[in-house]
Amino acid sequence: MKQVLTIAGSDSGGGAGIQADIKTFQELDVFGTSVITAVTAQNTRGVIDVAPVPIENIEKQLQAVGDDFDIAAVKTGMLFDAVTIRTVADSIKHYNWQRLVVDPVMIAKGGASLLKEEAKDSLIKHLLPLATLVTPNIPEAEALSGIQIYNEQTRRMAAEQILKSGAQGVLIKGGHGADPDFTEDFYLDQHGGSLVLRSSRIQTKHTHGTGCTFSAALAAEFAKGKSIEEAFLTAKQFIQSAIEHSLNIGAGHGPTNHSAYRHYAQKEMIRYVH
Numbered sequence: 001m002k003q004v005l006t007i008a009g010s011d012s013g014g015g016a017g018i019q020a021d022i023k024t025f026q027e028l029d030v031f032g033t034s035v036i037t038a039v040t041a042q043n044t045r046g047v048i049d050v051a052p053v054p055i056e057n058i059e060k061q062l063q064a065v066g067d068d069f070d071i072a073a074v075k076t077g078m079l080f081d082a083v084t085i086r087t088v089a090d091s092i093k094h095y096n097w098q099r100l101v102v103d104p105v106m107i108a109k110g111g112a113s114l115l116k117e118e119a120k121d122s123l124i125k126h127l128l129p130l131a132t133l134v135t136p137n138i139p140e141a142e143a144l145s146g147i148q149i150y151n152e153q154t155r156r157m158a159a160e161q162i163l164k165s166g167a168q169g170v171l172i173k174g175g176h177g178a179d180p181d182f183t184e185d186f187y188l189d190q191h192g193g194s195l196v197l198r199s200s201r202i203q204t205k206h207t208h209g210t211g212c213t214f215s216a217a218l219a220a221e222f223a224k225g226k227s228i229e230e231a232f233l234t235a236k237q238f239i240q241s242a243i244e245h246s247l248n249i250g251a252g253h254g255p256t257n258h259s260a261y262r263h264y265a266q267k268e269m270i271r272y273v274h
């Protein structure tokens, strides 16, 4: 069984972070391991507290996984500060971990900061150059590129700017897009290869953890040797099912349904290149 590592924060509410990643790995038939960078007290209503894990412990978690497991793909989520980013980047190089998905988690839906402001430069300088794929949502892509996204052209410009970091590919997710009827995710790589996947926008407030789940699905598929195109399609179908059949848990923005992909038939995605 392929072994996959998530390096991210814990969400006590179970919808995002490490918990979302491990559930997604399980559903996609890969073995999930984890390095926890921060513990959040969080539920569907928001983030109540954030406690960073001491850096010495993060180093030991990385070592414990790296020394024993044959890691086929890695995803990063909430990294919180610059020293954690440096430590994670050093381990990725030390263990020569390939197929790295960097989800540049910055702000939770409720507005809580999950990455210190000064850590953004460290992310661009130390982690993005190692990435197979960076998966910002629209506000994160704007923060990483310094370009405001309001149409296809500015979305492409932002993606091109992010690729200057050295990442092999960038996938700008469309959950925060303006169109009320569909969401569009845009992929661009260093060779100019591009792909857009468009799906219907599901009218629901239960979208907590969509980005974590999507990037975990990408990492799981990469671990199984799937191409970017194949992994992108599976991850998009996985999150579409998970949102469409969400669980109505909690009083706020509820989690998605991580087992929906297994239970329900997949919807067609519109795909095109531009």
Ligand SMILES: Nc1ncnc2c1ncn2[C@@H]1O[C@H](COP(=O)(O)OP(=O)(O)O)[C@@H](O)[C@H]1O
Pocket: 136, 137, 138, 173, 174, 175, 176, 183, 184, 185, 199, 200, 201, 202, 203, 204, 207, 209, 210, 211, 212, 214, 236, 239, 240, 243
């Ligand atoms: N309401 C929705 N309907 C269908 N797909 C959605 C919806 N909201 C988000 N998605 C999809 O979920 C994935 C995560 O996107 P997004 O919500 O932008 O990330 P994040 O959670 O990091 O903000 C993307 O594939 C996006 O298209």
Ligand SMILES: Cc1ncc(COP(=O)(O)OP(=O)(O)O)c(N)n1
Pocket: 008, 009, 010, 011, 016, 017, 018, 040, 042, 077, 078, 105, 107, 108, 109, 110, 114, 207, 208, 209, 210, 211, 212, 213
């Ligand atoms: C511990 C932790 N990590 C990441 C997030 C953000 O998750 P995301 O998938 O972007 O979902 P929302 O915050 O937009 O619901 C988080 N909340 N907690």
